Amino acid sequence: MTSPLLAWLASFLVLAGALVSLLGAIGVVRLPDSYSRMHAASKTGLLGATLILAGVAAASNAEVALEVLLGVLVLLASAPLAAHVLSRAAYRAGIKPQCGSLGDALQQDRDKD
Template identity: 65%
Template structure:
C-alpha cells in the first residue's frame, strides 16, 4: 500500500515537473524579447526540474534523496544567478527590453550617473 502511494506521488511530481518544463519551453518560443524568454526559462525550468528531482527521490524510496536534495539546492541557487547574469549582459550588449509603464530601470540608472563606475564600464 505504501509503495503504491509513493509511486503515485512520484509519478505526479515527475509529470508536474515535466509540464512546467514544457510551459517554460513554450515561453521560450512565444515570448517577445530575450528578457521575457530568460524569465520563462529560469522560473519554469528550475521549478520543473526541482519537481522532477523530488519525484525521482520519491520513486527511489529515499535511496537517492540526498543526491536529489543536493541537486535541487544547486539548481535553485544557480538558476536565478545565471538568468540575472545573462539578462545583464544582454542589456549591456544593447538589447532593449519591451518596456511597460514602469520603463527601463537599468537605462534610467545608467543615464543618471555623473561619474563612471569604479570597475570601468
C-alpha cells in the same frame, strides 16, 4: 520497494514537472523579447527540474534521495544567478528590452549619472 502511495506521488511529481517545463518552452517560443524568454526559461526550468527530481526522490531509496536533495540545492543556487548574469550581459551588450508602462529602470539609472 516503494509503497503504492509513493509510486503515485512520484508519478504525479514527474508529470507536474514535465508540464511546467512544457509551459516554460511555450513561453520561450511565445514571449516577445530575450529578457522575457530568459525569465520563462529560468523560472519554469528550475521549478520543473525540482518537481522531477522530487519525483525521483519519492520513487527511490534514501541514498538517492539525498543526492537528489543536493542536486536541488545546486539548482536553487545557480539557476537564478545564471539568469541574472546572462540578462545583465545582454543589457550591457546593447540588447534593449521591450518596455511597458514602467519603462527601463536601468536606463533611467544611467541617465542620472
